[in-house]
Amino acid sequence: MRQHPEAALTVIRMATAAIFTAHGFQKIFTAGLPSVTETFTRSGVPLPLLTAPLSAVLELSGGLLLLLGLASRPLAGTLAALVVVTQLPGLLSGPVGWGRLEVPWLLLCGTLAVLIGGPGLTVSAGTRATHPPEGAGPRRRARPASRRTP
Template sequence: MTFPAPARDLAVLLARIAVGLVFFAHGWQKLFTNGIDGTAAFFDSVGVPAASAAAWFAALVELVGGAALIVGLAVPVAALLLLIDMVGAFVFVHAGAGLFVEQGGYELVLVLGAAALLLAAVGAGRFSVDHLLASRRRTAQPVGA
């Protein structure tokens, strides 16, 4: 069974907002709560290579990528960057700690990575800036083009 188009687009919108909020909050935390220096120090302590560059990458991808998901702008690109971010979090931080997040495990990283992959595959849906821009491009093309 497949949802009718309006319900499917509403589901994609709600998923984008929920996932985007979580990523945005984690990016905000890395930039403004812990700070880049604190984030880089943590990354260094768990063996993340190029910890300072990785901290900037993670913070900016999560903050900007999360915001992009929320509004539905460049969703496939943002989601792929967020997926890469989650692969790094899995490999360098959470994989050895088991599944459960309260033990430092990877359950949140796994779910966020899977959600990012799904959004990269299905796109932003009808209720998005991506859809609005695509609609404008289609109507702006000359007849016969």
């Protein structure tokens, strides 16, 4: 069976991006930033007045950019840090059941997969993202053979 790691990374990236985009949209347009700030305050998230709007905007815009495969690795690292900062305090403050852990865990794993493995296939005509294959170094031009005259 043929392996398709680039396609697998694409699926992981797009699923993770869709969840972040939906959560960012919900925080901004459905729940509202005051409600998110209150939730962050109760959960013990540091600097909730700053973290709540930053989280909402980063999830929405970062999720959309990640969906397109743009700046995937830096975004994945930033979103992974966001998950740790916003979710860890709430998880440590009370009993941790699978229901509270599953979405943050999947988002963290998805962002780390993109950070480590790259974005997979991008929207630019379904081509591979621009990262060199393993072991590829800079190419050198072949030197023309020198001619010796007798």
